Amino acid sequence: MSSTAAVGAIDHHHDPTTSTGIPNKKLVMWAFLASDCMFFGCLISTHLIYRLHPPANAPQARQVFSIELTSFSTFILLMSSLMMALSVNAIQKGNLKSLRASLLTTIFFGCIFLGCQVYEFNNFVFERHMTITNSILGTTFFTLTGTHGTHVAIGVFWLLLMYVRSFQPSDPETRPSWFLGNVFHVVVFIAAILLCGYVAIELAWALEARGASLGSLGLFARDHGLAIAGAAAALAGLVRLGRTRGPYAFGEANAIDVEMMGLYWHFVDIVWIVIFTAVYLLEYL
Amino acid sequence: MSAPAAPEASHGHTTLEEGKFQIYVQIAMLLAVITGIEIITVYLPFAKWLLVTVLVVFSAVKFLFVIFFFMHLRWDKPFCTILFFIGLILGGGTMFALLKLFGMRESLPLPLP
Secondary structure (H helix, E strand, O other), rough: OOOOOOOOOOOOOOOOOOOOOOOOHHHHHHHHHHHHHHHHHHHHHHHHHHOOOOOOOOOOOHHOHHHHHHHHHHHHHHHHEEEEEEEEHHHHOHHHHHHHHHHHHHHHHHHHHHHHHHHHHHHHHHHOOOOOOOOOOOOHHHHHHHHHHHHHHHHHHHHHHHHHHHHOOOOOOOOOOOHHHHHHHHHHHHHHHHHHHHHHOOOOOHHHHOOHHHHHHHHHHHOHHHHHHHHHHHHHHHHHHHOOOEEEEHHHHHHHHHHHHHHHHHHHHHHHHHHHHHHHHHHHH | OOOOHHHHHHHHHHHHHHHHHOOOOOHHHHHHHHHHHHHHHOOOOOOHHHHHHHHHHHHHHHHHHHHHOOOOOOOOOOHHHHHHHHHHHHHHHHHHHHHHHHHHHHOOOOOOO
């Protein structure tokens, strides 16, 4: 583990070496988030403008949306924000074990959110027949929520890289192949996310189509045996690669990097707070 | 004179970091409760303008809690707040202007021939 002897000695909010007193990485991130506010502001206004003047025979948003699923996604994203804040808190105290646990939970919640979005998009396209091209509501809705989903996916990837980075050894001489090992760790992690996501979404569709019973679960296991085995193998690989192996270079001094990632993740959350109200809830009034 | 103050400052800093855990959990619970109230609000039989106002206020409260506590603006230098609010005001102002412009009767799309 990294040294925790000087916990609390670093001031994480101020940097006396810069002319502004703000760490440069933090300044750049805030400037980027400010620009992203304008980007999302335009996408949200476009959606709301077209909602002001829906063309004749346009699909009724209220009949397409599912408030239960969206509320669940919103709750999950809020909880992921809490776990992200706890990750930053953990690394600021130099607690690597707690950081990894919080990062993994944040990644898990982020993946659930993305899974819900994939399920929702599938449902809209195949069940409700609303695509990105057949109505203005579809165009503005899929562009806005798809862009937000892309931001979440980038955030999950960044979280994943940060998690794997925390395994960098403090003395590379003791483990010369650590870099290749970390690359392999990333590949296994991505495989686990994709396979688990695929299995979860297919399972949801199968249970919806055939009903929840042991028979339908058995049929599902028979049809998707390879994907289930692959997901289990990837998860087992993640557990093995996540074991503690000697001292690590990642510590309290890296808190600024985790905080930057946290700023991005919380921003994704606040954008969803606005989308949830402006795009979903307003349709129910 | 400044030497003895350093351990106190460090102790205060550590206490702040310890206290943040409680703050984060309490805020997350508060945000979850507000989200629940928002969902109930849309089904209440009140005037639309009142419900829209309530939803906008709830969203703003959630937004501000996240940026000031989870994103640490409360503890960071004020310049970070100013920088972010420049983007926020520009984005929000653009939204407001576009909605006003396209909300006018003259902006209604022409009927199809």
